[in-house]
Amino acid sequence: MLFKAGDPFHAIYAIRSGCMKSVVTRKGGAEQVSGFYMVGELLGLDGMGRGRYDCSAIALEDTVVCVLPFPLLEQLAHERPSFQHRLYAVLSREISRNHNVMLLLGTMRAEERLAAFLLSLSSRFARRDHSPFEFALRMTREDIGSYLGLTLETISRLFGRFRNAGLLEIDQRKVRIRDHAGLKALLSEGGAPAD
Amino acid sequence: MLFKAGDPFHAIYAIRSGCMKSVVTRKGGAEQVSGFYMVGELLGLDGMGRGRYDCSAIALEDTVVCVLPFPLLEQLAHERPSFQHRLYAVLSREISRNHNVMLLLGTMRAEERLAAFLLSLSSRFARRDHSPFEFALRMTREDIGSYLGLTLETISRLFGRFRNAGLLEIDQRKVRIRDHAGLKALLSEGGAPAD
DNA sequence: CGAGATATTGACTAGGCTCAATTGAAGTGG
DNA sequence: CCACTTCAATTGAGCCTAGTCAATATCTCG
Numbered sequence: 001m002l003f004k005a006g007d008p009f010h011a012i013y014a015i016r017s018g019c020m021k022s023v024v025t026r027k028g029g030a031e032q033v034s035g036f037y038m039v040g041e042l043l044g045l046d047g048m049g050r051g052r053y054d055c056s057a058i059a060l061e062d063t064v065v066c067v068l069p070f071p072l073l074e075q076l077a078h079e080r081p082s083f084q085h086r087l088y089a090v091l092s093r094e095i096s097r098n099h100n101v102m103l104l105l106g107t108m109r110a111e112e113r114l115a116a117f118l119l120s121l122s123s124r125f126a127r128r129d130h131s132p133f134e135f136a137l138r139m140t141r142e143d144i145g146s147y148l149g150l151t152l153e154t155i156s157r158l159f160g161r162f163r164n165a166g167l168l169e170i171d172q173r174k175v176r177i178r179d180h181a182g183l184k185a186l187l188s189e190g191g192a193p194a195d
Numbered sequence: 196m197l198f199k200a201g202d203p204f205h206a207i208y209a210i211r212s213g214c215m216k217s218v219v220t221r222k223g224g225a226e227q228v229s230g231f232y233m234v235g236e237l238l239g240l241d242g243m244g245r246g247r248y249d250c251s252a253i254a255l256e257d258t259v260v261c262v263l264p265f266p267l268l269e270q271l272a273h274e275r276p277s278f279q280h281r282l283y284a285v286l287s288r289e290i291s292r293n294h295n296v297m298l299l300l301g302t303m304r305a306e307e308r309l310a311a312f313l314l315s316l317s318s319r320f321a322r323r324d325h326s327p328f329e330f331a332l333r334m335t336r337e338d339i340g341s342y343l344g345l346t347l348e349t350i351s352r353l354f355g356r357f358r359n360a361g362l363l364e365i366d367q368r369k370v371r372i373r374d375h376a377g378l379k380a381l382l383s384e385g386g387a388p389a390d
Numbered sequence: 391c392g393a394g395a396t397a398t399t400g401a402c403t404a405g406g407c408t409c410a411a412t413t414g415a416a417g418t419g420g
Numbered sequence: 421c422c423a424c425t426t427c428a429a430t431t432g433a434g435c436c437t438a439g440t441c442a443a444t445a446t447c448t449c450g
Contacts, residue, residue, distance in 0.1 A: 005390050018238075024294045024295075024297070024298050026298055027382075027383065028382065028383045030298070030302045030303075031302075032297065032298050032301045032302050034226065034294055034297055036299075036401085045287060045290055046287060046290045047287065047296060048283050048284055048287040049284045049285075049286075049287030049288035049289075049290070050287075050288070052292065054291050054294060057295060074276065074279065074280065074283070076281060078273065078276055078279065081269065081273055084269065084273065084279070085269065087283070088243050088269070088282070088283075088286065089243055089244045090244075091244075091283065091286040091287065091290070092240060092241060092242065092244030092245075092286065093244035093245070094290055095240055095241045095244070095246075095286070095289055095290060096241050096244050096245065096249050096293070097407095098290065098293035098296075098297065099215060099219045099229055099241060099250060099293070100295060101220075101293075101297055102219070102227065102229055102293065102296055102300060103219050103221050103225070103227050103229075104339070104343035105297060105300035105301050105344060106227045106300050106342075106343075107221065107225045107226075107227050107344070108225075109437075109438090110437075110438065137309065140395090140397090141396075141397065141398095142396080142398065145216050146301070147301075148210040148301075148304070149300060149301035150438075150439090151438075151439060151440085152396090153397090153398085153438090153439080153440085154398080154437095154438060154439075155397095156397060156398055156399080157398085157399080157438095159397095160398075160399085172396090172397080172447075174448085178384060187222075187223065188222065188223045218427090261398080304405075304406090304408065305405075321405080334428085335428065336428075336429065336430095337428085337429095344406085345406075345407090345427080346406075346407060348406090348407075348408085348429095348430085348431085349405095349406060350429095351408095351428095351429060351430055351431080352430085352431080354429095354430095355430075355431085367428085367429080369416090381436090
């Protein structure tokens, strides 16, 4: 665990290698995975508002992070307007990303959610010179379910269904996407027909 | 409509009077209300990442906003570090707020969602010297449902159930909270018992 | 090899959605 | 002023998706 919800905020973290998840906890004990982070992505952006992190960051494998002390970032931002601009953009993107998750949780059915999740992973791996069609999940079914607002059983069943439909191969955590277009098709269905 | 998803971003907006909603649209047509904004709150924070708004802002009644051109904000931030700090905090808070919505959409059942929504409204009105127990909703059942990831029928039924349980009175859009503690109790249930 | 996670699969249940009809409120024009 | 339209809200019946509970299988690691 890199930091815990409630810890005082003084830095954001950039992942140099490995993979992490962030978890928000509700008074009452219910938890939800609020994001998965891979190489090059930033954790802890939620902390600067209240001066405390409101989620916990947990490594999913051996992970190396780069500590970016917030006072230093603010100083750099002050000195270089272009850096200031970048930093605002990074925060704003996180908001956009959250909107997508809200859309997923609020409007999609289980199949669509998992398809969207896999496609998102796929494109993120692609941007990092990994194969977009073959990669290893670093998280458990339970983590995926929590992130997508589903149960681990549902995730497991969906993987089975996707395999039977010839959309992908899955062996434990190794995923191989066989029909990228087919996954995409699952997304648009239910909305307006593509015209 | 103040701005539309895809419009080029050049300003954020502060509400001076009235009430607005923001709506994200999915390729495929599905829409979701991503937030309700009242006096003093900021809209359009999601736009600075990509240079385009990714949601639309729609007034729910006659509304006056204050236009805050982003270049101006950046300049002010550069000149006054304390202002820069505030601006980062505002963005970060929006991320925290989104985490709460994700938690709501991902882990709560219908009753809990509506209770959480009403309590949130209540405390926001309180902070603005309105009564926290008596206020008028500015949005339709459909808007509420969309925001909470439920259908308008479910919202309507829940209002009925809450009324029968003596938790509140509701006449069209006028709400009167009769049992604040009772609403809160709906939230913690389902999680771990308070100990 | 054994213990404890993690995954898979089945049977059953229930919460919330869909479809549909009705009522109510607010606005429009003759 | 009142029919007429339109939009919003309520209510009911039935269904379906995903959750729950439970049993088993498989992995990982000490």
